[in-house]
Amino acid sequence: MMTQNLESLVVKGESGTFYVPDVHFDVETGHCLLSGESYLENTWDFYNNLLDWLRSFAASGRPIKFDFRLKYFNTSSSKGILQLLEFLKSYQEKGGQIEIHWYYRADDEDLLEEAEDFIEDTKLDICLHPE
Amino acid sequence: MQHTLSETMIRHDADSLVSYKGPVDAPLISTISQQFRNRINRCRAVERLCAIIIELAQNIQFYSAEKISYGKGDQRVGWIQVFEKESKFILRSGNAVRYPKVNKLVKQCELISTLDKEGLRRLKRSQRSNSRNIPHTGAGIGLIQVALLSRNPVDFEVIQINEEYAYFIFKITINKK
Numbered sequence: 001m002m003t004q005n006l007e008s009l010v011v012k013g014e015s016g017t018f019y020v021p022d023v024h025f026d027v028e029t030g031h032c033l034l035s036g037e038s039y040l041e042n043t044w045d046f047y048n049n050l051l052d053w054l055r056s057f058a059a060s061g062r063p064i065k066f067d068f069r070l071k072y073f074n075t076s077s078s079k080g081i082l083q084l085l086e087f088l089k090s091y092q093e094k095g096g097q098i099e100i101h102w103y104y105r106a107d108d109e110d111l112l113e114e115a116e117d118f119i120e121d122t123k124l125d126i127c128l129h130p131e
Numbered sequence: 132m133q134h135t136l137s138e139t140m141i142r143h144d145a146d147s148l149v150s151y152k153g154p155v156d157a158p159l160i161s162t163i164s165q166q167f168r169n170r171i172n173r174c175r176a177v178e179r180l181c182a183i184i185i186e187l188a189q190n191i192q193f194y195s196a197e198k199i200s201y202g203k204g205d206q207r208v209g210w211i212q213v214f215e216k217e218s219k220f221i222l223r224s225g226n227a228v229r230y231p232k233v234n235k236l237v238k239q240c241e242l243i244s245t246l247d248k249e250g251l252r253r254l255k256r257s258q259r260s261n262s263r264n265i266p267h268t269g270a271g272i273g274l275i276q277v278a279l280l281s282r283n284p285v286d287f288e289v290i291q292i293n294e295e296y297a298y299f300i301f302k303i304t305i306n307k308k
Contacts, residue, residue, distance in 0.1 A: 072182065
């Protein structure tokens with residue numbers, strides 16, 4: 001199996017000069033969680049790192065469940081998020097099983113609209129969960 | 132370079148919460164937005180204000196044509212002011228821009244000002260999609276996002292400095308309710 005040497009990807013979120021989101025991509029279950037806030041010093045490298053992990057995991061053909069629990073992200077991060085979603089879409093099109101959930105505060109119209117725009121861009125079935 | 136709010140707070144009038152002119156770097160952006168996030172009741176209007184501050188400040192940080200040199204390299208210069216009125220926040224930011232870019236920026240601002248919310252969302256999706264495989268760049272949608280978050284037209288003004296440069300000023304209004 002291609003995931004034999006792959007380890008879970010864990011990034012501890014931070015809030016300082018930049019906002020680093022919490023990342024927990026579990027290699028055992030295929031459950032991926034991206035939460036917190038995203039405004040990064042090097043957005044490209046950060047999201048490419050997540051993408052690389054997904055590519056490696058996807059080589060196994062196993063299902064991926066992706067939960068987004070972001071409270072804020074800047075426009076550069078939204079590009080990174082779109083890249084993750086587009087990868088999941090391509091995985092689905094190749095027969096991979098995916099499940100995507102977008103959690104947001106019920107009074108946060110902006111985050112709801114972000115999700116709606118991602119759905120429109122990717123035509124993915126993203127489950128929306130107001131909290 | 133560490134910035135503290137005491138260095139950056141220059142009150143020009145009673146309504147001014149922040150008034151800063153100088154190099155704009157990541158620690159400064161963080162200092163300004165954190166003070167709002169921590170100090171004022173964090174309602175949706177304040178959250179939108181913070182998000183807009185980050186987008187406009189990054190615009191200065193990456194694109195201002197005015198630079199100063201420190202030991203570690205150049206930093207780009209601009210200014211940011213935030214005012215609070217009874218029913219709204221007003222954010223003004225400005226930076227120098229070179230003339231070919233001024234015309235392009237004016238066209239973009241004029242386009243943005245003609246669009247309703249759905250039009251802005253369509254434009255944002257289109258531009259983000261077009262930039263997605265270009266590494267190490269922003270999404271090119273910062274100004275569109277500012278218009279969406281503010282829920283008000285983005286006012287802008289161009290003041291010519293000389294034949295090569297102009298000052299580009301944005302005025303953003305964020306209603307509290």
